[in-house]
Amino acid sequence: MITVNDYIQDCSLISPCFVCGDSLQVIAKMPDNSVDCVITSPPYYMKRQYIGGGIGMESTYQKYIENLLAVIQEVYRVLKPTGSLWLNLGDSYKNKQLLNIPYRVAIRMQDEQKWILRNTVIWDKVKGSMSQSKDSLGNEYEPFFHFVKRKSGYYYDADAVRKKPRKAHVENGAVVSATGVSGVRYKRKIELSTELTEEQRKNAFMALDDVLNRIKSGEITDFRMVIKGANQRVTNGNTSNLSGRAKELEEKGFYFLFYNPKGSMISDVWQIIPEDTQGRKLHFAPYPEDLIKTPIVLTCPPNGIILDPFTGTGTTNYVAAMLQRKSIGIDMAEEYLILAQERCGLFGLLNNKEMEILYE
């Protein structure tokens, strides 16, 4: 029988590794800096009693948060410096008070555990469950936090998730940018600007011609030009102490914004229908496979190891295996782990006969 540490070290083991036990105790035995990515949805406060017990039914939300933070502190230790943690957490009411639990947890992680919060993704569930409340709104979103351990140099494959770029094309016989910019309006704005010096005006025309040529040659697909005194919305503020762009505007009289030719970055609002409305009913609260595909390709290198300390029916492990990543799934309930194994086995993702459920 192998151990979690054997699994971490053995590159030939590609099937998910399931461990039955309390995540705090299981992770405590794992080596420092040993996993590439952690993706998890812990039990929400006071929502349901899971078969194996565990976190979630504490008498106060403060105790719940303490217990959760203890696991997250251990996660920090086992996560590589290049790693990411994705934490999906829903909120709860007590005595009509919305407790703000996800944000309390996130703020304490930032303030007390050295985590760096890079994004709060809003998981828009598109259609929420029918709200019975007559004095508050129905809830249709959950936060999904992306944390890292260091400011830069963490694994981040932005190109893996970009929106498909649109291409420059011909309209009425003229080459225009992906969003239809031909340059005619910018030329007019340069002409009409009351704030450009003659030197700046001449340079602006030349620079615009140069950019239009780059569009024609296919070197770039799209751009915007901001011109001093042309009544445009300036995205980064227009006082020079606010941004480098404002300074450029002041000194040169114009600047360009170039679209990334590989496509623009996806936003922090993700519309994904929850698992239970997709007809899969394995567990009380599995998260949708689509919710974790982006975190995996974005922040876990191919063949890297993903950890889910509250893995339930193994959605994280299943998607990880489909995307060629190793994974460790911990849960207190053996019943859920058997479902998780069946789920992975069903699709031929459990190839290593020796990968029995481990018990801690």
Ligand SMILES: C[S@@+](CC[C@H](N)C(=O)[O-])C[C@H]1O[C@@H](n2cnc3c(N)ncnc32)[C@H](O)[C@@H]1O
């Ligand atoms: C919200 S569910 C996770 C669902 C999972 N994302 C899925 O797709 O099936 C939370 C899980 O945490 C487990 N759990 C609760 N406390 C635990 C603990 N201290 N250690 C390990 N697992 C725990 C529960 O048994 C439950 O399966």
